[in-house]
């Protein structure tokens with residue numbers, strides 16, 4: 208595998224209800240089989256649930272969005288994304 212360093216941007220989806228949390232994949236990962244697919248997210252603060260067409264957080268690089276490979280697997284929890292420190 209060849210690895211290159213890139214300058215990318217991490218994009219969080221803020222919760223508009225509490226304005227404190229960000230959306231993370233819900234624990235019991237539910238994928239709606241729509242086109243495009245939708246993933247169930249829960250706010251990290253108020254736990255409000257929403258379906259989003261992309262799995263957040265998203266990595267943006269050169270104006271294109273990338274989803275974490277972890278997001279596409281099913282054996283994971285919403286706490287396992289360690290890219291972003293919420294402190």
Ligand SMILES: [Zn+2]
Nearest residue numbers: 222225250253
């Ligand atoms: Zn919230």
